[in-house]
Amino acid sequence: MVSTTSTTTQTIQSSKPTKIPDVQTLRDAIPAKCFQRSLLRSSSYVARDLAVVSALFFSAVELTKLDLPPILAIPAWGLYSFVTGLFFTGLWILAHECGHDAFSSHTTVNATVGWVLHSMLLVPFFSWKFSHSRHHRYANHIEKDTVFVPHRKPKVQIAGEAEPSSILSKILHRDHTAADSPIVSFITLVAHQLLGWQVYILINASAGVGSLTKGSRKESPRYKQSHLDPTAHIFTSSEQPFILLSDIGLVITLCVLYQVSKSFGVVNTCLIYGLPYLWMNHWIIAITYLHHTHPDAAHYEAENWTYAKGALSTIDREFGFIGRHIFHGIIEYHVVHHIFPRIPFYHAEEATHAIAPLLGRNYIEQRTNFLADLWLTFSKLNYVEDDKNGRLVWAIN
Numbered sequence: 001m002v003s004t005t006s007t008t009t010q011t012i013q014s015s016k017p018t019k020i021p022d023v024q025t026l027r028d029a030i031p032a033k034c035f036q037r038s039l040l041r042s043s044s045y046v047a048r049d050l051a052v053v054s055a056l057f058f059s060a061v062e063l064t065k066l067d068l069p070p071i072l073a074i075p076a077w078g079l080y081s082f083v084t085g086l087f088f089t090g091l092w093i094l095a096h097e098c099g100h101d102a103f104s105s106h107t108t109v110n111a112t113v114g115w116v117l118h119s120m121l122l123v124p125f126f127s128w129k130f131s132h133s134r135h136h137r138y139a140n141h142i143e144k145d146t147v148f149v150p151h152r153k154p155k156v157q158i159a160g161e162a163e164p165s166s167i168l169s170k171i172l173h174r175d176h177t178a179a180d181s182p183i184v185s186f187i188t189l190v191a192h193q194l195l196g197w198q199v200y201i202l203i204n205a206s207a208g209v210g211s212l213t214k215g216s217r218k219e220s221p222r223y224k225q226s227h228l229d230p231t232a233h234i235f236t237s238s239e240q241p242f243i244l245l246s247d248i249g250l251v252i253t254l255c256v257l258y259q260v261s262k263s264f265g266v267v268n269t270c271l272i273y274g275l276p277y278l279w280m281n282h283w284i285i286a287i288t289y290l291h292h293t294h295p296d297a298a299h300y301e302a303e304n305w306t307y308a309k310g311a312l313s314t315i316d317r318e319f320g321f322i323g324r325h326i327f328h329g330i331i332e333y334h335v336v337h338h339i340f341p342r343i344p345f346y347h348a349e350e351a352t353h354a355i356a357p358l359l360g361r362n363y364i365e366q367r368t369n370f371l372a373d374l375w376l377t378f379s380k381l382n383y384v385e386d387d388k389n390g391r392l393v394w395a396i397n
Helices: 023-029 039-064 070-099 106-118 127-139 166-174 182-203 237-265 265-293 306-313 320-326 335-339 345-362 370-380
Strands: 381-386 392-396
Touching: 023 345, 039 106, 039 265, 070 106, 070 127, 070 265, 106 127, 106 166, 106 182, 106 237, 127 237, 127 370, 182 265, 182 370, 237 265, 265 370, 306 335, 335 345
Parallel strands: none
Antiparallel strands: 381 392
């Protein structure tokens, strides 16, 4: 656990060994059945989550017909939006399985189901799939990774003086300092959770400088890094038609929501769909951030990075019943997913237990309170610095 008692900056010097088993050794340790993908089993989870969301939508429509006083309406909508947001997130994660072809052995089925589910949730499926695959390919590569690439330690910093930082930088890159008060960090965290996903989709925020397919982020304008633009510099020419298809999916969903608003009103549509959508974004950002930010999760320069090092610089955490049964174990068993992303989520626990003994202290897990970890990690881990052993390690304020 990250210490919160010190206000000075210290580098985390991990005692983890650098010897890492090769990928083939890890694959051989995992039972063959863990790599088997069942369309029927995967589809059953989709059917379950869609059934629950449908029932919740029906209850929300009935709720709009009641003339409840605010003292009852506010908690009722709060409970509805929270629970529906959980199952939105579950569907998001099942589409994530499709994006990795872990849903079934049929690539066309995977693409179709993923596109439908993500489009329903206003997520550009293929756009996300292509950039996310590069994240897996270059996880924790300080230049080529596509999500939550940290700042480096400032080269010049006057003692006691806060580093210059824009609000956007604070929100998207966790560019905080010891001078930030808890209230500033809290407000920034809330903004990060509410806006982080949209800004990532719109301008590829938090990606590494070398993550583009054309040039570098320093040379490319922000507007040419949008996941909604088929000609954006984050895609290849062969990917462009699929980006357009992703956009079509979003347009279809927006048209459906427009028709719903004509029947139920704009406010009710925002309550029925908009609030769960915001909860879903919060959970996706929190999950992804905490998968890749931990005192023991190093980043690497190009010359020291390997696929295995990057994949093992991820973290298994714990979120109890919600994590295991609604979020489909994505929080609890993420390390093995980064090494072998085609293992279905329902085999991830067994696969994790198979490789953990081989990884030893290279396996990072933290089974403490998930939301408390989010606050401590966001407020304390600000930037990385060279540990002189070929790694970029986190410092703590």
